[in-house]
Amino acid sequence: MKTQSFRLENVGLINRNKKLSFKFNGKFYYGYEGDTLASALIANGVHLVGRSFKYHRPRGFFGAGVDEPYAIVQLYRNGETEPNIKATEQELFEGLEATSVNCWPSVNFDIGAINNFLKIFLPAGFYYKTFMWPKSFWFKVYEPFIRKAAGLGVASIKHDKERYEHKYEYCDLLIAGSGPSGLASAYAAAKNGAKVILAEDKSRFGGTLLTSEVNIGNKSGKDWAEGIINELREMPNVTVKNRSQVFGYYDHNMLVMSERISDHLPETKKFHPKQRLWYIRAKEVLISSGSIERPIVFGNNDTPGVMLSSAAKEYLKVYGVLVGRNPLIFTNNDSGYETAIEFKKNGVEPIILDTRKNPQSEIVDEAKNLGINIKFSHVVVAAQGYKKVKSADIASISDDKEQLGNIKNIKCDCICVSGFWTPTIHLASQSGNKTKFNEDIDAFVPGTSKQNEKTLGAANGVYTLDETLKSSFNTGYELSKQITNNDNKVSFPNVVEKKSSVHDKFWCVPLPKGKNYKRFLDFQNDVAVSDIEIALKEGYRSIEHVKRYTTLGMATDQGKTSNLNGLQLVSKIENKVVPNVGHTTFRPPYTPVSIGAIVGREIGKHSKPTRKSPMHLWHEKNNAVFVDAGVWLRPRYYKRGNENLFEGSKREAKNVRKNVGVCDVTTLGKIDIKGPDAAELLNRVYTNSWLKLPVGKARYGVMLREDGIVMDDGTTTRISENHYHMTTTTAQAANVLSHLEYYLQLVWPELNVNVVSTTEQWAGAAIAGPKSRDLLQKLFPNSDLSNEGLPFMGYTEGDLFGVKARIFRISFSGELAYEVNVESDNGNFMWEKVMEVGQEFKIQPYGTEALSTLRIEMGHVAGSELDGRTIPYDNSLEGLLSKKKDFIGKRSLSRKAFMAEDRQKVVGVVPLDKKTSIPEGSHLVKDSNAPLPNPKLGYISASCWSVEHDNPFSLAILKDGKKMIGEKLFVMSPLKNKIIPVEIVSSHYVDPKGERVRS
């Protein structure tokens, strides 16, 4: 077969010096640089690209760009695959591979096409009706069937190795679309000093100027556009972006644009992203998104070879490709003539069927003068041919458009349809603009602006070039003048264009007697005229309901070609005018956006910043196994040999109880509090009393939310007269700071206090165990660290081999323990010194798992008990509630439910067999055999292997916990399929009197 046999010589904007090879459905073809996949396939005579969504009817090309409802392919590029790619938008590159979707086993022989012959069984709402019962069939039979039969491609399950970026930008004017209105307004505004971003979704700028026969300033439309773009590119106040789709208009003039940087290349260049998502905050937005040609509805109007007349013209003029050699043009306006004239100029004889009786205009005259065969008052009744148009049944039509004349069959290989133009109002509608119906063009246009947006040119229903350019130059000038206060006006060029006559408000060919051809409205979702009729018969009235029931205008297409014909039909049946039917809501994105672009760089480990302590490298070198603690990485345990987590953490915890251990506690939240009213603030924020804490002392405190729920706990130390150091849990650090700021700024502004986070400024090491004092004394030989010199909850400052250190005698493990803080830069030095000096005391570092074990068996509540659902009583913290003063949340504690005698309370749980570990999250029940739902008495909040008692031990929040000590209950974990008999014990399983910390 001759390659590219539908390619014209010397026509088009493609680069014929660069031939590209590509593969479609396994076959090799050639195209040129500057082609789209669609234009290259049509150049090779390939029109069958897929199967339709519901009936699996053969699908060809309908448009030439973003409006394409059919030609969606699976793309293969550089070892990756991507679904949902429009062949009309995908630029050709060397080695491109693509396959059809929606067909199995192949596009030529598709089993699902049987749906086409069974289509009587698949009417509107067929999902709801057919697959509803029997219910048991849904998962096993219906769903797999639908899943296999439907869909627009396959998402890759591989990691995407491409990079995607986000960019934030501000501008005076964002202009969406580089057709005549976009170029004119951008040029006028840019010349007047405004900061302009001009976005074009295609690779070529100029929009319709690339294909229309017009003259601007004595240049062809295309050359004028090129001149303007080249000038704009050179201006420092202008950003010009092609391959960039403004797809969403959000609040406060924030728009989002997706820039396809590498999709047109065989592979992404080194250090380049594949796509970039722009968040643009614009002072003013000009929507110059143009219009989309409307189809006319007729029988079998989805047959490959039926396409928009403007698309046929674009394939010819931009790509030098003939969509057929025997074209039939079916039109209700002058646009079809432009396409016919282009065919004629290139030696192809078209036939025009015009629904109008006697149109008078320059273009019609030109077609007549060229000798084109024109049949007025004629329509296409039905396309014939299965995988490609072979002929058309045509007929004359009466003046009232109700009666068809005798049907004749004429040969043709494509039908180019023009049903006039629909403004692309998606962005305007997304911005909140209340659109209005324009009778002259049978379409909605933007109405009153809600945000700072204006719509220009064809998108605003203005279809003459002269008027479009005039208003666009003016708007660009006026808006830029408001913003920049400059007054530089560019001169308006002379415009030559052909005058058009009015279009015919005809949109749907009646069915001939005895025929029930499918007449499609929505080509992507296979919605036919009959489906809408059924929906209305069944009582659906609201256009939003009709949309959902029939799927009209849904999915990636967003009704680009189907919307208005659907509304026309509903209004006709309902006997309403279209504006009263209204249109469905346009939602972003206007076109599909890849998930990669939305996510950007925030993937995997980069989804959040990873925070590491200054000692991180040491932990790494010493076989730490890390765990995510919020955004921090913390050592979970330090692996020795083949130890697992259980063995390693047990060894570390035991060593703390027996000798001494050191734990990196840098991640704890730290807040520096200064000012004469600092004590008063603490006194209001914490539940216990703070006014009498002496300098050099620490105190444990609990803070509540106003609703009485425990918010956080920690120790705060009085460093000097008006200076306190507060610690928070790792997880709540940010919330506690905001909480303090809230009260200081809004509730008690009279308090003279400043708070600031110092979490990153201090590195912390907890040194715990019976030998910790001996170790500390060697680290700080000049400090008095005796039990009298530095008692429990005492604070002092010391000299650690020349480094200034803060020493707190506080304990999380229940052992004699200290916390040493040094400035972060000295963290590693401190750690190494602790380890070095600690050798003689058999020191071992311990991780978060051992830390948990130590606190659980001590009955020290932490995050798993302070879980945002518990009050102080529940955590046995009621001893810390001051009776003498008020504090945040105190009033809530006197509410009835919080005072209940049988309230939940923290308890200890031990398995009767002293062997079986208890899964966290398990429920506590009285009777393991009770019928479901088995009344739940409580839940296991934290579990460990007690190193002190050498058996499993858990903490639980248990209803009426106070009275339950000594009771035998069952732990049930349906998830782990476990039922464990347990005994309820005190939560203080080790050293209940707390003697060790004071030793």
Add this chain to the structure above:
Amino acid sequence: MLYIKCPHCGWRSQNEFSYGGDATVKRPELGKEVTDQEWDNFVYNRKSLKGKHWELWQHLSGCRQWIKVERDTATHEIFNTLKASEEIS
């Protein structure tokens, strides 16, 4: 994404702020006896207005100041912003 004028820093995008609820709620004075109803009105009861609403935002990733913002809850239009110390008029 909203565009909020911080009275301290100027125009900033919403993602620098965190929301803080109704700005007109006054905390009962410390130590003052209040009824359950008064306390519930302070802690829980909110009107969930459609329309103009004075609310608190904190400029978290900026000056860290709590500010008052008058916003239309239906249209997101912002009419006014005030410093924490400024009274809603």
